[in-house]
Structures are given as C-alpha cells and as structure tokens.
Amino acid sequence: MSSLEASGSTPALVIDSATGVDVHLRVAGPGARAAAFVLDWVIRLILAMSWYVIAAAIYNRRLDIRAPLVPSARWFVAVLVPSAAIYFLYHYVLEIAMRGRTPGKRMVGVRIVARSGSTPSVGALLARNVFRLIDSFPFAYTVGLISTLLTRDQVRIGDLAAGTFLVYESARAQLPALPVAGVANAAQAELVGELLQRWEQLAPEARRRLARRILDTAAPDSSRPEDEGALRGELERLMAAGTS
C-alpha cells in the first residue's frame, strides 16, 4: 500500500514496508521534470547529430554531410535510420536499461518509480513513453505540463497510464563523519562534521567565525586560538575523540 502526503510544499509518496517503517519519497514537480527533459533532449540531439555527421562524412568520404541526390538505401540504413533511432528511442531504451533513469534525470537527481517504490516494469515504462504522443500535444509538452500542474501527484498522462511517479533520487544525501564524545549534543556533532566536510568551500572569515561559535558552545571555558589552522585542529580533535 502507498499514499501521497504533503510534506511542506512538496508531495511525498509514502510506501508501507514489511519492516513497519514507511518509505518516504519526495515527488518531483514540473520544474525538475522540465529540467530533466531539456537535458535529455540536448543529449539525444547531440548524439543523433554526431552520428549523422560522422556517418555522413564516412559515407561521402570527405567532410560533406549532404545527402546524395539520388536516394540510396545504404545512406538511409547507415546514416538516417540510426540517428533517427537514437533521437526517437532514447527514452524507451535508456529508461529500461537504467531502471527508470536517464542521463538527464540522473543530473537533476530524479528517477521513475512504481507506486510500490520499486523500479517500474518494462511494460509500464513502455506505456509511459507511448503516451508522450498525448503529453506532447499540441506542442512543447503542453498537455503534459498542464497535467503535472493540475494533478495532486504532479504526474503527466503517461505516468497516469503506467502508474509511475517521478521522485527525487535520495541517494545523493551524504553523511559527514560525526564526533560524539566532545560535543554537547547530536545536533552539535552534525555541525562539527558538516563544517569540517565543507571547510575548503567556505570563505576563510566564515569558517573561522563558525568554528569559534561551535567550539565556544562545545567547550565554553577554553580560550580560542586566532589561527585558522589551530581552529580546525581543535575541531578535528573533537572528531577524533568521538570516533576513537
């Protein structure tokens, strides 16, 4: 069994599990869908055009991509058919091969799942893509866009037909190394771990300020060094105390 619940502004697919602990998957909205589609469109266009240009140049035996004046079966089979197949069968093939993902979806961090949270069946993925004929009607996926805006589950007609959802890929979340012993509570442990993980990405002033504030809360009585390296060293000692 599964149901849809609103979590903040994002609906979530809540799936019952045999363990008794529900699985929560955030449903992707029209923005994420559009971004993934545009990325996939660019990728398949580049792939199809690359094939066309390379195959045409090989066929013509020079850097010329013009079709022969007299239609030729070899040109058709070696140049046109593969590039058309790459363009039109991209979603059909890749969604099956990559278990509900495509390169564009992967970049945006979304994937297709069945109502049970598992990878959809091949039949469902094919049905989802066949209904692109309706979703893309009359131009630029207007029907699909309206459908995602109006439906509670933010799904297009193809998803309704296949019983699928586009959800955020949650595997991207990363857990920093967490200290335990030297900090006041679990939240502070997360702060130390996250600050050390993002140390290089932060501006020097910002990381010094954050490090001082965390260390002041963790050990209020100690004096604080001014040096950035020493501050980091203290944070790492907290970490070492927790993980040892």
Added chain:
Amino acid sequence: MSEASREEALARALIQRAPLWRAASARLQRLAMGGAREVTDAVQAVEDYRLLARDLASARRLIPDSRTREYLEAAYAEAHTQVHRSASHPLYALWSLFRDQIPQVVRELRPYIAWVSVLFALCGLAGFALVHTYPELIALFASPDMIAGVERGELWTEGLLSIAPASVVSAQVFTNNIVVSLFAFCAGFLFGLGTFYIVALNGLMLGAVFAFTAQHDLAGRLFSFIVAHGCVEVSVMCLSGAAGAAVGEALIRPGAGGRSQSFQSAALRSGKLLCACVLLLIGCGLIEGYISPDPDFPLWTRLTVGVGYWLFMVALLKGWLFGKSRAPEPIPA
C-alpha cells in the same frame, strides 16, 4: 536521569552507528550494480534493510531535523528499491508475453475488436458511397497531385520504387503506420472519442479512394497494390483501435478502484497488444516496400502473401506460434 538527557544519550548512541549505515549503503550499492549472485548477498541485503529501518525509526523520533535522518531516509529508500527489485528474465518475459499474455488480451478485447471492425467497415462503405455519389468530395481525402494522377489514368503507387529504394519506402511506411497505430491507442484517453475518430477517418479515406479509383477504372490495380500488405494493416488498425476503445471505456465506466486505477489497468493490459501490432506493421512495411509496388509480382502471388500473412497474424495473436498457452479462458460475466 531526566527525559531530555535520556533522549540525548539515545541520539548520541544512534549517531555512533554511522559506520554501520555507511557499510550497509556501500553493500547495497554494490548489489545495485551487480545484482545478488549468492544467497548470502540477498540475506545480507535484507539484514541491512532491517538495520536501516530500525535506525531510521529512531532518527525520525530523536533527531527529526538532522542530516543524519535525511541520510537514513535516502539509504532506506535505496535499500527498499533493492530488496523489492524483481528478478529479471527478459527472454522468458518476452516468450510469456507472446505465448500467454497477448492471446489473453485478444480474448478479453474480442467485443471491442468486433465493434471497431464494424465501425471501420461502415465508415469505409460510407466513404465509398459519398465519393461515388459526389465525386468532388475526393478533395477532402486526397491531395491535388494524387487526384490529377488518377484522372490521367495513373496510380500514385506506380513507379514508387523509381523514386526511392524499397528499404526507404518500407521504413517510411512502417514508421508512419506505427505512429498512427500508437496514436489510435493513446487517443482512447479522450474517453474513446479520439480512437473512434482515427478509425473512422481511416475507413472513410480507404472507401473514398476506392470509389474514386473505381470511377477511373483503376480500382483493380489499387486492389492489386493493397492486397499483399493491406489485410494485416487494416486488421492492425482495428486491433489498436480496440485497445484504445478499452482505455476509453475504462475512463467512462471505471471499476471499484476509481477512474485513475481503471485507466492505468486498461492501458497496461491492452497496451500489451501493441507489441504484436508494432511487429506486424514492420512486416507490412517490408511487404509494401518490396512486394506491393513491384509489377513483377502477379496478383495470385500478392493474394497468397496477403492471406498467408493474415493467417500468420491470427496464429501470432492466438499464441499458436509459441506452444500451448498457459492462460486460462476468461470466466464469462
């Protein structure tokens, strides 16, 4: 010990288990890449699933607004996907589709196939009668070049191979027919009206073109061109129309599960028939590219190919080509 300090101690104990979660996630990712090869891999995945479930339940209560909980949610969702991943047997699935499932769908869709075929035939007769009575109406169904050619006593199908090679003609024809067939199915989403429009329009066009060519004594030549591929092509149009009509009826008269569930169930069930339709249309395209436009093939050969391919279609849809079907006969309502 106060309640707050007890909860804090539990939270600290929980985050100390992070190395276990990382190890479980890494094992599950390896499993996702390569699948479970040994029973111990599968057992370990289930153990990891339980471990993550237990700790996620604690994290949701003790540290709800934390990165740790987010991480556990993600790892648990991934574990859920891996543990519930079905076994993959693509060849057996394909075999079963053609041997058991498609014949079952055809049996279920019999009334729809009959009604859509009647609609197609009636529209064909209507188109014939319309153009036979008012010849100027052919302009609604055919292009000016086509009309001018027929009026000169030439069929547009003659000399097709001098314009393009047979492979090109075949691919263009089957691509176009597959798109029309898929569209006839999908248009069932408009409560069946879209499907009926496509089937009726195709019937009208066929009837109208036959009436027009008959007026110029070209109907026999048109029949000779069409017969090899047309028997199956028209049948496939009716089959995909029937699948679309089933989708339309599921929306008009949904079952107990509601309109959405009914639509999904009909689309997935009757959509299986489209796999057979696509294969048959590729065959039609090859016949239309290599046999139909070639004047070297006499009418009896074309008739044999047309009827033979139609019988092949019947055998495919009945599942006879793949051994005895295991699907039971549907229980009459």
